[in-house]
Amino acid sequence: MKALVLGWDCATPELVFNKFIDDLPNFRKLLRNSLYAPMESCDPPITIPAWMVMATSVNPGRHGIYGFRHRKENSYNDIWIANSTKFKKYPKVWDILAKHGFKSCIIGIPPSYPPLPLNGWLISCFITPDKNKPYTYPEELKKEIEKEVGEYIFDVEFRTDEKEELVKNLWEMTEIRHEIIKYLMQNKDWDLFWFVEIGLDRVQHAFWRYFDKNHHLYEENSPFKNVIRDYYKLLDRNLGEYLKLIDDASIFIVSDHGAKRMKxxxxxxxxxxxxxxxxxxxxxxxxxxxxxxxxxxxxxxxxxxxxxxxxxxxxxxxxxxxxxxxxxxxxxxxxxxxxxxxxxxxxxxxxxxxxxxxxxxxxxxxxxxxxxxxxxxxxxxxxxxxxxxxxxxxxxxxxxxxDDAVHSKYGIFVKYPHTPKILDRVSIYDFAPTLLNEFGIKVPLHMEGRVIK
Ligand SMILES: [Zn+2]
Known part of the structure; x- marks a missing residue:
């Protein structure tokens, strides 16, 4: 049993299942033999904590994580920042899989800095402060990918007016991550492979006004009008390459929340x-x-x-x-x-x-x-x-x-292969139980979701 999870941060059901579907040949083909649905995120529907809710099936209150920043014990301006060490209370799916002997390859799931040990390999996420810090598990993996593939890029500066530069940076970041993903897919002995591409969130925040006629700052015929569509096409092309590399894994495509225009x-x-x-x-x-x-x-x-x-x-x-x-x-x-x-x-x-x-x-x-x-x-x-x-x-x-976009409550869920089926909605809490079920593992009682059928 193997499972590949493609995390498209901020992938929006209205865009990916409808508006852009004809531009995404690999995704469209995959949907024909999939179970898919909009996936309702947690409250609040934001990147941190949503990915960890997905990986644990435990709500933000039980984690004690309500966003990225938190105030320190009732102070007026002292804060602490969420990172991987704040999510140790409940096991992630890969921790549970490890107990059954399965190995995982985890790339860029927020928050995964500092890198915590697991049965497998891990590259930390966009909160990584600097690439001179250890950002992998095991630590030697960093040297290996830098030697065999290239220098990892964690994030782009997306709240900027330098849009041309941003497009270049986004494509460069996604390309290097794609190459590293392919390298690890082929060279590691994984059972679960789960990565998150944060670029989609960034591109939607930065370019929404150029394609959505309802946006209050809509700019007609902008040279950037197709940037979001083109970025989805890039993800689709990359999906096609993963499909060629693996033929025996269940495939999930998921997002932590969607996006909509900011008013x-x-x-x-x-x-x-x-x-x-x-x-x-x-x-x-x-x-x-x-x-x-x-x-x-x-x-x-x-x-x-x-x-x-x-x-x-x-x-x-x-x-x-x-x-x-x-x-x-x-x-x-x-x-x-x-x-x-x-x-x-x-x-x-x-x-x-x-x-x-x-x-x-x-x-x-x-x-x-x-x-x-x-x-x-x-x-x-x-x-x-x-x-x-x-x-x-x-x-x-x-x-x-x-910033042109805000988050919407629904992201996406796709499971392939499956007899073709579209559901009205599934819940982000159901993802971890569904993934464990795929490996024949009983859902632990502390999880809040159920297996999607
Ligand atoms: Zn997100």
Whole structure:
């Protein structure tokens, strides 16, 4: 038994199953003998934690991972960053396979830096700080791939206006990863081969406005109008080459979430200031992150963070250093704020489809450092901007660099070969059980999903 998992980070069902399907001959042919469906991601549907949810079938609350950054124990601006060591509590599928003697080749699954030992081979992901650091398991694998294939590229700088340069970098990164994947496929004795190509996420964030006529910054007839389509074609060509190299493996093609156009950025802290939840000692000169403005903490009830979704924190006495509300008031204040946030409107005064979550309602167990509220503005169409000093609440563009897309809740799931079947949806929690089942391994009780049939 062998399984190959192609992780196309951010692959979007509407594009890959419909809009671009005629441009993807290998993928289209494979679908004819596959089970496939849109795959519902976790909350929040973002790269970290979604890939680890897929690999463990355990929700973000139990992992205690709510995004990339987390605040350190109720501090105002001290943070910690998620990495591979924060996901040790639950076994990944490859850890379980190892117990049954199966070997895995794992490439670029976020977060896999620093590289952790496994029964097989591993190359770490886009959070790898620098290629002079050890980024493989075993450590010698780094030398081997650099000698036999070339220098690995972890990521590209995608929030940039240098679009031509970005196209070049994206293709270069994907090409080298493709060569290394082919080399390892042929030279290692693997049972599970799972890689993630982050380039697709980057290309969709960077080029969405050039192909989506509904995007508020749509540019007609741009030289970049086909970049996203061409990138999917590149992945399809690479898929064709893998299919030629292996003939005895089950193949899965999956994504951690999808993408859709960004409508704008909602300045969470500007809104909190305007509505007197957040109080400054003085207005900043220019645009600043909240860490660099003078906050009157003793008068502040709540503050927020930017990102694809907003994390909101409440300033509680005896929990935060200068807590402004009493513990007994916490629930009432939180509910009031949640209600107000659910009513915020877009730049034109239109109603938005806001979703405000209390973390403990989303997850039966909230380990680590959860925020007090999690907010999806307009079902994530509006991202959250945490910076202060805009003097307005709605921005046309992202406040942390050019970005045209946000994440959508559904990614993709394809299993080949299979009697042709299309399902309405599957869940990201079902992936690990399904993969284990493929190897004849019983699904452990701690997993939350079930085998896709
Ligand atoms: Zn992603």
């Amino acid at each position: 704008g950025a909602f300045c969470i802290n500007e809104w909190l200031i305007e509505n007197e939840w957040l109080v400054l000692k003085e207005k900043p000169n220019g645009i600043r992150s909240i860490d660099r403005v003078n906050v009157a903490w003793d008068k502040t009830i709540a503050w927020g963070w930017g990102g694809y979704y907003a994390r909101v924190f409440i300033n509680v006495k005896d929990r935060e250093k200068y807590g402004a509300i009493k513990k007994e008031e916490y629930e009432e204040v939180r509910k009031e704020l949640a209600k107000e946030l659910s009513k915020v409107e877009d730049d034109k005064g239109n109603k938005m489809d806001n979703k405000v979550f209390l973390p403990e309602k989303l997850y039966p167990e909230c380990r680590g450092d959860p925020p007090d509220l999690m907010v999806y503005f307009d079902d994530l169409y509006w991202r959250s901007a945490g910076t202060i000093g805009h003097n307005k609440i709605h921005l046309e563009r992202n406040d942390t660099g050019p």
